[in-house]
Amino acid sequence: MRTSSRGAGRGSRGMTLVELLIAFVVLLMLVTALVALSTKSLETWSSGEARKELYDRAEVVLSAVADDLRNLYAENEVYFNGRQDLPAPALQCDEDPHRNPRIRFVRTGAPAVIRAQGPSAPPPTRIPPMDYGPTWEVAYVLDPDPEKAVLWRGTRGFDRRTTGSLLRAVEYQREEDPLFRQCFTPVESGILYVGYDFWTQYTTTWDDAAPLQAVKPGSKQAVGPSPRWDSTRRQDTKFFFHRRQWDPTNPDYVYPEIVRITVVVEGDAPDRHGVRVTEVGSSYLQLTHTRGIVDPPGMVKVGGEWIEYHGKTDTQLMQIKRARRGTVAGTHAPGTPVRFGETFTTEVRIPVYRAAQEP
Numbered sequence: 001m002r003t004s005s006r007g008a009g010r011g012s013r014g015m016t017l018v019e020l021l022i023a024f025v026v027l028l029m030l031v032t033a034l035v036a037l038s039t040k041s042l043e044t045w046s047s048g049e050a051r052k053e054l055y056d057r058a059e060v061v062l063s064a065v066a067d068d069l070r071n072l073y074a075e076n077e078v079y080f081n082g083r084q085d086l087p088a089p090a091l092q093c094d095e096d097p098h099r100n101p102r103i104r105f106v107r108t109g110a111p112a113v114i115r116a117q118g119p120s121a122p123p124p125t126r127i128p129p130m131d132y133g134p135t136w137e138v139a140y141v142l143d144p145d146p147e148k149a150v151l152w153r154g155t156r157g158f159d160r161r162t163t164g165s166l167l168r169a170v171e172y173q174r175e176e177d178p179l180f181r182q183c184f185t186p187v188e189s190g191i192l193y194v195g196y197d198f199w200t201q202y203t204t205t206w207d208d209a210a211p212l213q214a215v216k217p218g219s220k221q222a223v224g225p226s227p228r229w230d231s232t233r234r235q236d237t238k239f240f241f242h243r244r245q246w247d248p249t250n251p252d253y254v255y256p257e258i259v260r261i262t263v264v265v266e267g268d269a270p271d272r273h274g275v276r277v278t279e280v281g282s283s284y285l286q287l288t289h290t291r292g293i294v295d296p297p298g299m300v301k302v303g304g305e306w307i308e309y310h311g312k313t314d315t316q317l318m319q320i321k322r323a324r325r326g327t328v329a330g331t332h333a334p335g336t337p338v339r340f341g342e343t344f345t346t347e348v349r350i351p352v353y354r355a356a357q358e359p
Helices: 006-011 017-070 178-183
Strands: 092-095 101-108 135-142 150-157 184-189 191-199 258-266 277-280 284-287 298-302 305-309 316-318 321-324 341-349
Touching (some): 017 101, 017 184, 017 191, 017 258, 017 341, 101 191, 135 184, 135 191, 178 184, 305 316
Antiparallel strands (some): 092 101, 135 150, 191 258, 258 341, 277 284, 284 316, 305 321
16 A cells, blocks of 8 residues: 655645745844833833932922921010120021022921031020020022032021021022031032922912912902012011011011922933023024923023923924023023923921011
């Protein structure tokens, strides 16, 4: 009997060139898809890690400032040492020479909690508030060199001195100033901006476009916050509640109800993200690219000027508003680095809130 060998022949037949090419293409497509998926996953993970780092750095700043403000020490009387009025534990917020907000005040707390520089205990105050324990001067300022983008915290015992005090910001405007070297330590780096908005007795919205003005109770008019503060109502003439005539028998010190803290944390250094100005128009900012810049609305810092934008393309920021956050519009040459970051905010209620009795 003869047996056929056709079945064995088919089983041992190899793949044709066309089949090999098809299999190779399919394999290539699978590998490409796998690489793309892995790359996308890696980018997502890297982005998440970078954003988590920004959140962590912002939390360091916000927690430090908020904790100090919650322990704010306040007075509404003037102490006299027999020769002159003694300095009050003022809450003051204004601008440094680079137009960056700075804040200073007095708080209570044990030395270990304060993490104060210098002696482990504060020098005694001339008129000690015995019911509140030790009191401390606290100040937050951005680095005197704006290119460094470092937030500094200063601490020292509150002793009602007229000089050598953190309540006198003019004494630590430069890094070489003795008070700066002695009392300040860095809080966090990569901090482009730390701003403070104060909820007054008239404020109804955090929108800073709404003017701060005195309104009658029950008014439906939008009233914005104050970007400055001077609890003594005596020193800062730009403060809304400034008093032209000061009465030491009735100082009428004021303290905000809420403080909103705004922090801008820079993700990458300017030399890494490489965004630079190519042209500044009346309503647009032409850049080398806009990768990494947050979607509008947002703000970028060019030189010492903050610029707000409401539109964005691959190389342009549109519908811009210049000189924001209290800065001044400047001339920016092509090639000027552009700095930006993520913005974080928190609100702190002030336990010692006191409205002005004589607006």
